[in-house]
Amino acid sequence: MTSAAPTLLSPDASPLPARSAAADLAQETIALCRRLFLQLLRRPSTLVAGVLQPLIWLVLFGALFANAPTGLLPDGLSYGRFLGAGVIVFTAFSAALNAGLPVMFDREFGFLNRLLVAPLRSRSSIVLASVLYITALSLVQSLAIMATAAALGYGWPGGSGLLLVLVTLLLLVFAVTGLSLGLAFALPGHIELIAVIFVANLPLLFASTALAPLSFMPPWLGWLAAVNPLTFAIEPIRAAYAGQFSLSAVVLQAPYGDVTASGCLGVLALLAVGLFLLIRPLLDRKLS
Amino acid sequence: MQGAGASPVIELQDVRKRYGKGERAVEALRGLDLAVPPGSLYGLLGPNGAGKTTSLRILATLLAPCSGVVRVAGVDALADPRSVRERLGYVAQEVALDKILTGRELLALQGDLYHLPRPQRDGRIAELIALLGMEGWIDRRCGTYSGGMRRRLDLASGLLHRPQVLVLDEPTVGLDIESRAAIWQVLRQLRDQGTTVLLSSHYLEEVDALADHLAIIEDGRVIAAGRPQELKAALGGDRVTLRVREFSDEPEALRVQQLVQGCPGVRQVVVNRAQGFSLNLVVEHDGVVEQLRRQLSEASLPVFALAQSRPSLDDVYLQATGRTLMDAELAVAGSRDPKAERKQAMR
Known part of the structure; x- marks a missing residue:
């Protein structure tokens, strides 16, 4: 214990130099993001598991149907190439669905209170940091899966196709992150949150066009799959992988009509905006 | 203040x-x-x-x-x-x-x-x-x-x-x-x-x-x-613990209590059973303790212990x-x- 310099412990009543709200917001958001990334770097199991799981899907499921007769799938696709888009979307979806977990743990262990005691310019920065972190994490995981799939010979969307893939994933990740963050504030604890994630995960995958085309499904399941947000992300990506990336091209022949790539993106964008508007009152209440 | x-x-x-x-x-x-x-x-x-x-x-x-x-x-x-x-x-x-x-x-x-x-x-x-x-x-x-x-x-x-x-x-x-x-x-x-x-x-x-x-x-x-x-200070007085013997008994303690209660400047005399029937009392000023000693010796009672202390925060809390x-x-x-x-x- 060293003795204190005269000014060390004295209060500083003088206001901090006036700064713009934007600078404050940036500082707090970057600091909160930095924490999440430090956690990820030092405990990379989330990252590894998030890549490993879809990789296993890709290899095992791909092998399972490797001998399916050619011509069974639309456009004479091999099953591996068909599956690729589904697995990429599933990767981003799973990562985003877990977005609420760190927030839930912060709520439960009281770390959130530490953040709320600080004079944050806006408490949206807590949410914003989570969104930025999960977006980066899920994009990295998806790109890792895409690279592996390419190495396995399932192709790679070139040029503007890649752009379409990234935009689609981004919209899906925003929507699902919003949902997960909402759950993280609405549910009482991490046990309940994990249960919801667990229950939502696989049915949403199976009731989409990730593993099989709509034409394979009984009508009721086809309807489900045709309104499943995952389907709206899978089909544009599948089209991009097929080298057909016109936004006005029909990518989904749903029971209720044809949907174009831009239609799919529109649905995802609406969903993302809608979910954030939906959870906003909840976040305002919990963070006020 | x-x-x-x-x-x-x-x-x-x-x-x-x-x-x-x-x-x-x-x-x-x-x-x-x-x-x-x-x-x-x-x-x-x-x-x-x-x-x-x-x-x-x-x-x-x-x-x-x-x-x-x-x-x-x-x-x-x-x-x-x-x-x-x-x-x-x-x-x-x-x-x-x-x-x-x-x-x-x-x-x-x-x-x-x-x-x-x-x-x-x-x-x-x-x-x-x-x-x-x-x-x-x-x-x-x-x-x-x-x-x-x-x-x-x-x-x-x-x-x-x-x-x-x-x-x-x-x-x-x-x-x-x-x-x-x-x-x-x-x-x-x-x-x-x-x-x-x-x-x-x-x-x-x-x-x-x-x-x-x-x-x-x-x-x-x-x-x-x-x-x-x-x-x-607002509590007033000092706290005094009095024992005539190391281990007294109840009749003796009550007798001493009677005697002490009569002294001017003494308040709240309590028999503390848990402490071998010692007496806890509040005195208004230092002179009272001297007066107590004199009265006890006049009554031919021994004094094993007579401790005086300022009121503590404990006493404030209790009050x-x-x-x-x-x-x-x-x-x-x-x-x-x-x-x-x-x-x-x-x-």
Whole structure:
């Protein structure tokens, strides 16, 4: 214990130099993001598991149907190439669905209170940091899966196709992150949150066009799959992988009509905006 | 006397807080009033469950009261909580740390949340590391810290932005003597250099040793407040313990009680069965004790022990609440609900 310099412990009543709200917001958001990334770097199991799981899907499921007769799938696709888009979307979806977990743990262990005691310019920065972190994490995981799939010979969307893939994933990740963050504030604890994630995960995958085309499904399941947000992300990506990336091209022949790539993106964008508007009152209440 | 008439830096007026609804509602604060003069080291004393943590959480803007006035450093905490957060440092009871970060990284995060410019932030962190003796372990991950290290780190994070007011919830509970002494020293230095410090405690000795002002809080209300010396002096008289023999018996004790009660200047003579039928009494001034000795020897009674002491904070507490702090602690120990408390703290 060293003795204190005269000014060390004295209060500083003088206001901090006036700064713009934007600078404050940036500082707090970057600091909160930095924490999440430090956690990820030092405990990379989330990252590894998030890549490993879809990789296993890709290899095992791909092998399972490797001998399916050619011509069974639309456009004479091999099953591996068909599956690729589904697995990429599933990767981003799973990562985003877990977005609420760190927030839930912060709520439960009281770390959130530490953040709320600080004079944050806006408490949206807590949410914003989570969104930025999960977006980066899920994009990295998806790109890792895409690279592996390419190495396995399932192709790679070139040029503007890649752009379409990234935009689609981004919209899906925003929507699902919003949902997960909402759950993280609405549910009482991490046990309940994990249960919801667990229950939502696989049915949403199976009731989409990730593993099989709509034409394979009984009508009721086809309807489900045709309104499943995952389907709206899978089909544009599948089209991009097929080298057909016109936004006005029909990518989904749903029971209720044809949907174009831009239609799919529109649905995802609406969903993302809608979910954030939906959870906003909840976040305002919990963070006020 | 109270802070030379300066207006209080912390002000709670008729603050009420209820948790839950309907029949299961718990009344945590029932019209709490508190005025902390600037530059004081103020102790909030009371048993667990008295409402100390709730009051401090309201001051830290983590909790909104159901009604009442809350002002910190002249700012209405309910109307402008952000300005209060800029002026107030809060050291919570349950320290939530990020186990994966190092102490230094955690402080840097806090500094950014208080919008300190980077050079100022890092300089301030270095100062606090030296002040609190954290050099040896600050770059280790928080998950490895002992209770004393965590508390020091938390104190540092409460001081990063040089707040005018520092609020600490049971800062030394469960700590080793060395860490406790270190924290006490810093709190005294802070007060000496102009920071107003408010701490809660259910240790009498802590408040007695540290605080220059105190409030006794029970059942969601302040039932006594002032400077410790004033409160003790207000009780009046000295405490005397009298034993005619090392182990007396009841008839003898009652006989002596009769005799002593007759002496002018003696009040409240109580037979203390638990201490071998010794007598506890209050005397109005020193002369009374001499008078007592003379009367006892005239009645040919021996004096095994005659101890005199100033009123202690224990006596202040007893006078205000009608029971000792330890009894109050025991009374609430069984009625706490950890699950409900955790829920209150969770957003």
